[in-house]
Amino acid sequence: MSQNLVLNPSFEEYKTCPSLIGGFNHNVLDWNTPNIGTTDYFNSCSKEIGNINFFGNQKARTGKGYGGMYAMAPENYKEYVQGELSNTLTAEKKYTFTFYISLAENCSHAIRDLGVLFLKEPLKENSDKYINLNKVLNTKQNSHFVLINSQDYYSEKVGWEQVTFEYIAKGFESYFIIGNFDKNSKISKIKVHNSKDPDASYYYIDDVSVEPFETEKQASIESNLISENQELENDKVYTLQNVLFDFDKHNLIASSKAELTQLYNYLNANKRLQIEIYGHTDDVGTQKRNDELSLLRAKEVALYLISKGLRPERITATGYGNKFPVANNDTEAGRALNRRVEFKLIFK
Template structure:
């Protein structure tokens, strides 16, 4: 999430492929005769340094310049050249020391106006000194209102003012390095987790040397404790694999590949590949193809919870391109192909760079990093909410101290919106990079407006108890539209899907030659994570299932609009199985008289049959029957059980 010294926050792919940060330029000395010192010794060392630099002997040149400032501590030329050469060598501490000294020695010389801009950038992006940086940018603009860095100086001035104001109201932000046995590598970054927060994948390198390639690692939480990470052998090769994203259930992964090998052909500099988890094994990765990948740099994927919408980063140049690096997206179509990638557009993308994209499990909140939206430095983290019409609201800066003068990028937020994961990149005195995984409680101001909850479990054959692979459809009962479509694992029967708070949902589980099962969820009230197993019955005489998503007003038999989704699924099921006949049975609890309950159950059953007939199901295939309170599924001893007894059942005749 945080970087120093301008290293691009988009680490993979490959780790050192892009370098973004403080501008570097060398302004030639404008006085050839006056070297700015009265010390002959200092002048001699300076001249020897210049000769050394001509033959690229930086070590000797810096040595001579240091001797020059020892002889004359106020020697502007020597400090200025030391600053420039330390910048070339990426010695940030020394660069700042001598640049500061040079600016102090020559504070108002318009011939060196670019130096004040450079000094302001160093103060802003390396030191976080917004007050002094603001003064330097103002000084530069006073001298060069139309200078080559004027537009950037104006932007930096706005950053300084924004940061100084934002720091007056800091958010509660207390990141903690994730405990052992995690963080055992010199470099690990871009963590992603399943919606239940039980599994995590991340990219790691065995050392911070180029000779070690990136690989994808996996860790699992057991009894609340993360286990030692293991290499995902099914996906890794002797080359680079990294920057992955997974669906909420952890069964679909998209990751980045840059080196083409015979079994993994790449279209561009880096491509996105997809793999599916079957049991404990991942399938052979497949290139997502030209609808997604380009001849450019395509990386940093973020997959929606249901695995059907993909967001990613690309620097491709097309008619849609807005900036240097933009966020793009593609959607999985009914035929199993991914749609042609589209630029996410304004107001998300800018003329600059947007990286580190993450779509929350709610499908409505986008987190990303930008170096152009107003913030605290170079790359800041932002979030934006998707509006009902499909457009995006203006991005919101996550605030201080989540964002600082250092680069921030690559955040993952849990389904409930309360926890964040990221990697923190550091550089040591030897210019070696290290990064470790951190977690933190996300401040309320930075949380998604809509939180998510998950439902998970296993689907079995009711008789044999054998795990089944089955199709699972989730519908929004208020809109009567499908929200997601997924399948349970055909090896172990497991499933997991996400629902957003504030809605009512219907779940339909079906498999060929089995009777379907349904379940309803009211998340319009307080929601919680659930574990539910389903036992599917074979289609045979006497098999029955509760239609959990048929709703009536109290003591009435008029079908509520929320019932339409389930009723249409019954219609579809009967049309796909034209030989079966069914009984629709109505049941009540024991509240009220037995006679009134009998009458109510009969009329409710008949209301369902009439709907099915209106949709084209023949009368001779349908029987409506009411059982009143005579066949309770549970004791009528509390409100929850009585609600379960008020039901419509579907039985094969």
């Protein structure tokens, strides 16, 4: 598994359960705010600042905690999150930067202008309403800005939307700031909700990661795919290595289909084999939802095989929820291993 270099990446570690808005800066470990902005911290441990909050209703993407910040507000007021890396990035090495956002349901506008400012030293809290990007880049020798060019507005309100880009490091990056760095007049925005309040764009944020981009990864995936000439044992449970799903979703992502196509080719070449498919989840969420989600994921795999031409009577799909973990659910790495789809071949 790739190594996430971001400390406290999903905001689960905190000093105290939040009871007031604006508590991100002094409550979330390994994170802070670099300007006068009062970024918010939400956690389901809190009745006051939990999933139901002043801007809507949202659950954390993973775990219990997540942040919230104004990307646009009156008088060019902005909020940011400043994070720290466990290791300085290596010069000329490629990394994948990813985070997830969700537009608060009660704010008026969605935007498509976000960016990440990389720094050697953290930007100290100051009284500015927003970060003057040109000033920082001119005065901080070891700084670099990445504008995230989105084709669409970040308007997802119910689920979480992935924001990701690949980055070749300069070799000084130890800290980073996520947010909007433009004045309101330059922001590309669209109205999504009528509100008596002033125009504003407010986003929840969760699951920030900076991971080495490994060129060997795709080759490793290809070598693990099933081939028609490979001998798979009957009545043995196999885990699909590259069949992945977004959090709380059952739709297959594009990168999952190569392995399933190879599995179909194997079954098509061995027509006396039947297949049992088993879906599993981690322990995040209710038992009822996990049971439902695991079955939906197993059925999604079955439907893909059927779409390729496999007869439905050769397939059964079962969901086991979080009943059979293969790793500890206390860590994100363990939960990722538990979110899996398995199969067993039966000769008849």
